């Protein structure tokens with residue numbers, strides 16, 4: 001089960017204050033030599049499944065902490081904890097994203113020297129998380145073949161602010177007659193240089209290339 005749950009009531013955030021807090025988080029992670037990855041994406045794209053698969057691959061190599069952002073439940077943190085990974089839950093209540101101060105508060109009582117890698121699952125949506133830096137090394141956007149063909153066209157800002165795009169659930173593409181190439185073209189139109197990985201978090205296809213790209 002999840003080790004710890006934090007409930008945070010968020011009022012109006014100021015982007016400037018968030019950027020400052022994000023810089024402090026980055027400094028803290030640096031100080032402990034911790035690699036950090038923020039995973040964003042719409043509800044149900046497979047963020048938790050991706051983290052579970054990455055943890056299975058990497059937990060012999062790194063001490064991993066997973067931070068789960070969710071409005072109300074500990075379901076995702078519990079799923080990841082079932083792989084023997086330490087987890088912290090942030091329940092955001094009404095907020096549709098994590099911000100840098102929430103992350104800082106959630107890490108307050110954590111012995112960071114124990115960890116080498118932190119995966120953060122942001123709250124499921126493709127709009128709000130992009131506006132709030134957390135102070136991480138890499139931001140991944142997960143889109144998948146089950147949300148229809150227009151997710152990237154409709155959410156260019158999130159792609160622009162990411163370091164990597166994962167197209168997940170490729171195992172379902174054929175059955176859904178989904179054109180992955182067209183989705184990748186949409187990504188390229190937003191950012192010609194962003195790395196795109198076609199992955200099935202369920203079967204593990206494409207995960208090795210993603211791990212390599214993350215330098216893990």
Ligand SMILES: Nc1nc2c(ncn2[C@@H]2O[C@H](COP(=O)(O)OP(=O)(O)OP(=O)(O)O)[C@@H](O)[C@H]2O)c(=O)[nH]1
Nearest residue numbers: 042043044045046047048049124168169200201202
């Ligand atoms: N076939 C297939 N199913 C997948 C894949 N990745 C995730 N799923 C399934 O898709 C559903 C949603 O996956 P989650 O990992 O819970 O998605 P999420 O993005 O974490 O969802 P929220 O946290 O609710 O936003 C689950 O039933 C997963 O088992 C995949 O690569 N292939």
Ligand SMILES: [Mg+2]
Nearest residue numbers: 047048076121
């Ligand atoms: Mg999830």
